[in-house]
Amino acid sequence: MNSHYKKIILKQFADDFNSAIEIINIPILKPAANEILIRNKYAGINAGFDTLSCRNKIPYVNLTLPFDLGVEAVGEVVEIGENIKDLNKDIKIGDAVVTTLRGGYCEYRTIEAKLAVKVREPTPEILTLMPTGVSALIALEQVGEMKSNETVLVTAAAGGTGHIAVQLAKLAGNHVIGTCGSEAKTELLNKFGCDRVINYRKEDVNQILKQEYPQGINLIFECVGKQLFDTCIDNLAIRGRLIVVGSISEYTQHPEKVLQPRIYHKLMWKAASVRGFLNPLYAEYIESAQKKLLDLFYNNRIKVAVDSTQFKGIESIPTAVEHLLNGKNCGKVVVEF
Numbered sequence: 001m002n003s004h005y006k007k008i009i010l011k012q013f014a015d016d017f018n019s020a021i022e023i024i025n026i027p028i029l030k031p032a033a034n035e036i037l038i039r040n041k042y043a044g045i046n047a048g049f050d051t052l053s054c055r056n057k058i059p060y061v062n063l064t065l066p067f068d069l070g071v072e073a074v075g076e077v078v079e080i081g082e083n084i085k086d087l088n089k090d091i092k093i094g095d096a097v098v099t100t101l102r103g104g105y106c107e108y109r110t111i112e113a114k115l116a117v118k119v120r121e122p123t124p125e126i127l128t129l130m131p132t133g134v135s136a137l138i139a140l141e142q143v144g145e146m147k148s149n150e151t152v153l154v155t156a157a158a159g160g161t162g163h164i165a166v167q168l169a170k171l172a173g174n175h176v177i178g179t180c181g182s183e184a185k186t187e188l189l190n191k192f193g194c195d196r197v198i199n200y201r202k203e204d205v206n207q208i209l210k211q212e213y214p215q216g217i218n219l220i221f222e223c224v225g226k227q228l229f230d231t232c233i234d235n236l237a238i239r240g241r242l243i244v245v246g247s248i249s250e251y252t253q254h255p256e257k258v259l260q261p262r263i264y265h266k267l268m269w270k271a272a273s274v275r276g277f278l279n280p281l282y283a284e285y286i287e288s289a290q291k292k293l294l295d296l297f298y299n300n301r302i303k304v305a306v307d308s309t310q311f312k313g314i315e316s317i318p319t320a321v322e323h324l325l326n327g328k329n330c331g332k333v334v335v336e337f
Contacts (some may be wrong), residue, residue: 001039003028006314007106010067013056017047017321020054021069023314031112033083036091036113039172040075043104044127044160045317045333047253047324060100060280065266070105070317072131074098075124075337084113096122100131105317107337110147117290125304126330128160129297131279133304134223134289135245136165139277140172140221142285144243148173150218151237153209155228156248157194158185158305160332164293165192165221168304177217179205179228184330188305200228209235216240216270226256236272251325305331312336 004025014020022086031037049058049071067231077095084091095117103109119126152169156162157178169176170193178194180186181201189197198208205228209217216237222229225247228284232242250256267273279286296302307329311320317335324333 001028002108005107007103008069008314008317010053010063010065010069012065013063014054017050017054018318021318022066028103029110031081031110031254033078033081033111034114035081035110036077036084036097036116037079037108037110038073038075038097039108040073040104040106040337041122042074042124042127042337043070043106043317043335044072044124044132045311045320045335046071047321048246048248049332050235050321051251051325053076060278068103068106070103072098072100072127073104073106073109073164074124074126076122077116078108081113091116091118095229096120098122098126098130100134105314105335107314110310117316120298121296123308124332124334125297127334128164128306129293130290131286132160132300132332133164135277135279135287136161136221137168137247137289137293138140138279138282138285139243140165140168140219142282143275143277144219144221144241146172146174146219151175151177151213151216152219152221153177153179153181153217153232153235154221154223155232156223156246156267157197158182158188158330159223160305160329161245162221162223163188163305163331164302166192169219169221170194171296171301176217177209177213179224183328186316188330192303192305206234207232219243221245223248233266233274236267236270238270240270240272242272242274244274248325248327307331307333309333310336 011022024048158180177196178189223246226249
């Protein structure tokens with residue numbers, strides 16, 4: 001085993017990822033009595049969170065420099081602390097585990113055993129389920145109060161979070177619409193059972209929704225922002241619910257200034273609502289959501305899309321971040337160590 005490993009830190013605040021980060025080489029820490037040492041095999045890319053972190057625009061995170069970047073990673077346990085068995089933590093050397101903590105962009109990590117989740121294999125597909133899929137499940141069920149026999153719209157539907165949201169909405173017995181921006185993404189969404197795919201580069205989303213869904217949309221899982229957000233608001237049904245999951249259209253630029261009537265003029269007359277979602281603020285649902293998603297995945301009830309573009313080595317992470325921000329991905333973007 002190596003004596004040192006590489007990780008990415010936020011060394012300074014800047015508008016773009018490349019200017020803000022540094023790859024450093026540090027010693028591998030031997031696990032304490034209650035800890036495990038993991039050799040990571042894959043890390044998931046969260047370009048929006050990364051970019052906002054680089055700009056110090058994450059209100060709930062105390063960004064004291066240097067700051068470890070990245071979130072989810074999956075790997076193999078290579079060493080365990082002496083008290084792991086006494087802690088009734090069923091983890092042994094060779095087990096596959098996933099972590100969803102700050103600092104996922106690293107080749108090795110030493111953490112408390114209780115913070116790792118055992119999985120069958122350290123595969124990139126797992127990184128689509130946790131925490132990305134977990135966010136989709138909690139947002140739909142707890143924030144959106146998802147029901148059956150409704151019309152559900154998912155924006156950025158072929159992304160890491162979106163394609164899981166599409167499948168969960170279908171499993172709940174809903175008619176699902178997905179927006180995307182390419183033929184490859186259209187094909188992916190059709191494969192996942194999306195009832196109506198709208199390629200916004202070929203069709204006008206607002207026009208399609210008004211023509212084909214004149215009664216409006218009951219539940220909207222919104223990840224894009226800007227004009228598409230406005231279109232979603234305009235097409236909410238009576239008592240419709242819109243969940244703000246992200247705003248990827250503005251992650252690479254400063255928020256757009258909007259000069260138009262305030263949103264309550266549109267919401268009140270429909271008794272509709274806009275609800276924000278942030279994973280850490282629903283922590284009490286995370287463990288049960290993890291178990292549910294793993295069960296659905298292992299029983300082939302949901303499928304996972306990992307972007308086919310290969311990124312290898314920690315040095316490739318900046319390129320992977322740019323790839324995702326530019327909307328070139330089809331599914332979850334993952335880096336292999």
